[in-house]
Amino acid sequence: ILWCSWEFKFIELDDAYATGSSIMPQKKNPDVAELVRGKTGRVYGDLMGLLTVMKGLPLAYNKDMQEDKEPVFDALDTVEMCIPVFAAMLDTMTVRTDNMRAAAGKGFINATDCADYLTKKGMPFRDAYTATGRLVAECTAKGKTLEELTLAELKEVSNLFGTDVYEALKLENCMALRGSCGGPAVSETRRQIEAVEAFVQSREKE
Structure with a gap:
């Protein structure tokens, strides 16, 4: 959402995942990103409700646990609804590397x-x-x-x-020198991407 703003313009969302402003013709609202951000509050609320129910239990099963189903189901339904739309938004967005390089x-x-x-x-x-x-x-x-x-x-x-x-x-050379774990060097960034991809693939197999 921040990167979409005029102050940064590091990315530009496809029109299918954004809308215009009702009053400012130049504005492009990142609707999907904003809605998912809002849904995050809902999922956090489900978590806090569930934790509060479980925290009050002294031992074993109590009737309180009738209240544990709704937040779990609601959180799962919300996340499963958000992920495919958010993924599609990322797949279709344009990354403005020129603006990123200028800002750097x-x-x-x-x-x-x-x-x-x-x-x-x-x-x-x-x-x-x-x-x-x-x-x-x-x-x-x-x-x-x-x-x-x-x-x-x-x-x-x-x-x-x-x-x-x-x-x-030269910024590219400066970055290349920062190759410690989590650093911005291209080689390290590729390693981190590969690690995440391997993790996702392992979860998909499960």
Whole structure:
């Protein structure tokens, strides 16, 4: 829902799973996502009702447990209704990778890599940290990203910068270095996807 908003526009839902606004012609409401979000409250309510019934039992079977059927059946019916529609919504949505890439470049997420670059060139990290901070401030003032600074602009802060800095600041390379469990490296992301797919397949066999 957040990613559909104009502030992000990371994804765009198919018209079959969205509607227009009654007052704002430019707006596209992610109906299915919003309805499922609402249904989540209903399922949580079923869970809390069931837990409250069971919590009050001292031992064995009591007539209270007549109340355990309705929330279980309602939760299952609700989830089974939501999943196929939500899955179809995901299958037909468009992922705006161009907007994602542009957004990734605005947060100076490669600033640490810039400091690491200077450290590898022999500068103490505390000085590299300060130098990178100066560059970030300069970028903010000029409306640039770190990788958009010219080599001359970089060298005004430190002569240790060379043309190889642009490879170090490239977001794709920065991501590739984060290969720890759960990290954003492509190899790690693929591993996580494969793990989820294997889990789903194992559940389907059961």
